Amino acid sequence: MNELSVEHTPIPGLLVVRLPLHGDARGWFKENWQRAKMTELGLPDFGPVQNNMSFNATRGATRGIHTEPWDKFVSVAAGRVFGAWVDLREGDSFGTTFCVEVGPETAVFVPRGVGNSYQALEDETVYSYLVNDHWRPGVAYPALHLADETAAIAWPIPLDSDEVEISAKDRANPRLADVTPMAPKKTLILGGGGQLGRALAAAFPDAEVAGRAELDLGSPEAVEAWPWGEYAVVLNAAAFTAVDAAETPEGRRTAWAVNATAVARLARVAREHRLTLVHYSSEYVFDGTLTAVNEKGHPEDEELSPLGVYAQTKAAGDLAASTAPRHYVVRTSWVVGDGANFVRTMRSLAERGVSPVVVDDQIGRLTFATTLADATRHLVGSAAPYGTYHVTNAGEPLSWYAVAREVFAACGRSADDVRPVTTEEYAAGKPLAPRPRHSVLALDKIRATGFEPEDQLVALRRYLED
Template identity: 75%
Template sequence: MTELTIEPTAIPGLLVVRLPLHGDSRGWFKENWQREKMVALGLPDFGPVQNNMSFNAKRGATRGIHTEPWDKFVSVAVGRVFAAWVDMRAGDSFGNTFSIEIGPDVAVFVPRGVGNSYQALEDGTVYSYLVNDHYVPGKVYPALNLRDETAAIPWPIPLDSAEVEISDKDQANPRLADVVPMQPKKTLIVGAKGQLGRALSRVFPDADQVDLDELDISDPAAVAAWPWQEYAVVLNAAAYTAVDLAETPEGRRTSWVANATAPALLAHAATEHRLTLVHVSSDYVFDGTATRHTEDEPLSPLGVYGQSKAAGDIAVQTTPRHYLVRTSWVIGEGKNFVLTMRSLAEQGVSPSVVSDQIGRLTFTTTLADAIAHLLTTGAPYGVYNVSNGGDPLSWQAIAAEVFALSGRSKDDVAATTTEDYFKGAVDAGKPISPRPLNSVLDLTRLEATGFTPPDQLTALRAYLAE
C-alpha cells in the first residue's frame, strides 16, 4: 500500500483508513495519525486529547461491545484483530453493523455513539486508540451483548470456543432490544428570554434554554462548571443592548462584561470542548462610513456599546468552529421601534424620526432561520452579515411605512437629523451614544450559502399583521 485512503462504511461516519506501511528487512514504519493528510481526505478534525493502549495476551481475547460519548481513532500496533461496530445512536441507522480485520495497515475512525468490539486473532496483540474526551471513572455508557442475535457479528473465533475469553461484565451486557440508544449532543440557547432567544427557541424546539439566572456566562467558574460535554452547539443570544446607558460608568462596565468577557469565556469553552459557537453581533462595530458593510471590513466602533461588541467579535473568532453573525436594527417580541411607532400611530401622535440613519430591519424570525440554515447546511465557519433584504431605508421611512399600515398618513411622520433629535438629551446631560449613520450590511456571503432573506417591507407587513 503506497497511498493513504479513507473509505466509508454502512455506519454513517464510521471510516476505514488504509495506512501505507514503509518497510524493509528491519521492520516497518507508518504515519499512524497524520492530521493534515487525513483531514484533507475527509476524516473529521476531531481533536484527540488522550491515547490509550490495549494489550491482549492470548488469541481469542474478546472485548465489547462498548459505546462511549466520544470519537476515537483505532489502529493496531502489533498483531491482527477482528473488529466490529454497532451503531447505538438514536436514529435510522440504529443497529447497523460493520466488521473488518485490522492489522498495522488499517485504522478505523469511530464516531461518538457507535459501539466497538475487538477479538484478538494472534497472541500478544496491541491496539491503540486516540479519543477526543477524557475518560471519567465510574460513568456507565451503553453496551451491547457480544452474542446479540440482531447484530449477528461473524466472529472468526466462535464465542463458545475454548480460546475465547470474555469478561463477566461483557457477558452480562443487554441485547439490542433492551439498549437505550445514545442521544445526539444537544444545542444550548443562552439568553433564551430575550427577543432573539425566543425566536431561536421556536426554530430549535429541542434545545436547552438558559438565561443569566441559570448560567452566568460572564462568570468564569460558572462557565467552567457547565456540562459542555453534553452539547454540540451553543447559540449565544445574550447581550447588553442599552446603547446610550453604555456611555455611563456603570453601563460601560456592564456592557464590557456582557458583550466582551462573556463571549470570550464561551469561546474558550467552545475550543476546549469542540463546540460550534454561534454569536450575534451588531452593525455598531462599524462607524457607518462605508456604503455597505462587508464581513471583512476593519472594526471601527464609535461608542462604548460598539466597542464592547467589537471586542466580543475578536474573542469569538479565536475558536475554530464559530459563526459570528452580524445584524442590524433587530425587531422581535417585546419593546421595539416598530411597535413603538404603531402605538404612536394608534394614539394619534405625529412623531419626528431621524432620516439620516440608513439601514435594514432584521426580524428575529429571519435571524433565527438564517442561523439554522448555516448550521444545517454546514456552511463554512466564519463571519456572516444577516439582515432582511430589500432597499435600505431610513428610520423615518420605516416609521412612515408603519403609520401607513396602521391607517395613518406617511406624512404624519416628520423627518429630523440625528443631531437635532438628540440635542435636547445632550443639553439635559443625558448619556447619548454616537450612532453609525449607515448600517447597511452586505448580504452577498449569506446569499452564497443558499439563504435569501425576505424583503424588509414584506416582513414588516407580516409582522404587523400578526
C-alpha cells in the first residue's frame, strides 16, 4: 500500500497523486478524492461540482487532446490508461508534455488550459474525472492532434495500429503550430475611477476595469448577467466614502447599498464561480478606543465596533466579503492617491497662503494608494493565506495636524502656519459623523507574508514632489 503523496510535474500546476489501495481477496478500496488530506499535501481546493465517467470497451481506445476551461481530477475506476497532457496555456510552458501510466493507485490533477488525453491499456477500462464547472454545450476550447510531432507523445499502442480507436473529431484536431493558446482568466477592477482604482489599474495593467456604467452592482440582474466565468480575481475598490453624507437619509441608503449589499452580491458570485475576491475596508470599523492599550494598533481580529453609518456599512461589508471562500479583506486608513484627498487639500491651502486649523487628537497613518495596490498584488501573486489584512504605510503614527505641518513644510510654508484644534472644537456646529480617535492599524500580519510597507513620510515627500 502506497502512502498518499502529491508529485509535481514539468507542467506548472499539473500534479500526480499517489493513492493508497486497501486490498484483500475481495478486491480493493481507495479514497479517490479526500479533500482534507489532499489539500494539506498541496492539491488545490478546486471545488468539484460534477463527476463524469468514460467507459472504454476495448484496449486501444484513445481520446483527446482536449483543453477544457475548468480544472479536472482524473483517475481510473477499473483498468489502466496511458495518460498524456500538453500545456496549451499562454506562457513559457506552452507545448510542455507530460505522460504517466494511471491505474487505480494514481490520480492526476489537471489545471484549466492543459490538454488532457489518454489511451486505454486494458479492456473495459473506466476513466473517471471530477470537474469544477458544469459541462455545457457550445463552449469552444483548444484541442491538439494526438500525433502532433512537437508534443511527440510516445503512445504505448501506436496510433496507426489496428487496435487503436480514435474519433473522427480527434483525427481532425490541429497541430501545435496552429493552436491558439488558452488565455488565463482575467482580473476585474471595480470602482476604477477612484484613487485606489487608478492605482490598481497601474499595478494590474492587464486587468479589466469596470465602473458603474459597465457593471451596476446595485442591479441584481446586471450582476447575474456578467460573464464571471472569464475572471479569476475581482478587486472591489467600489465604495461610498462620504462619511458625513452617510448620516443623511439619502446617504444612509446609498452607503448601505454600495458598502454592504453590493459586497454581499460579490461574495455570492465569488462562491459560485470560485473567484478570489479582494475587498477594501476601513479603520472606521473600529471605534478607536483599544489602541490605547495596544501600541501596535488595531489587530485584524479585534472585534468590530463601528461608530457612525459609514462605519457600520463598512463593517457589514467586511462580514459579507469574508463569506467568500477565497477572500482578502484589506483594511486601510487615510488613503492618498490620484484624486481629492487630505494631502492635496493641505498643499492647495499652503500654495494659496491659507493658514488652516487641523485636528490634532485623531491619530493614524497615511496609506498611499500605490502602497495599497502593491500590497494587493503581493497578496494575490504570492498566494498568501486568505483572510483579513491591515495595510497602511509604515512609520510613527501621526495626527492630521502633524501631517498638515509636514505638507506645509514641504511646500515652503512654515509648519507653524497650521494651528491645532481638538475634534470637539472642530466639530462644533457642524453635521459631522463620529470618527475614531485612534486609527492606527497593526501591520504584523501583512509583514509576515513578506510585504514591507514604505515609511509614510518618505512616501509623502515623493508624492508632493510628483
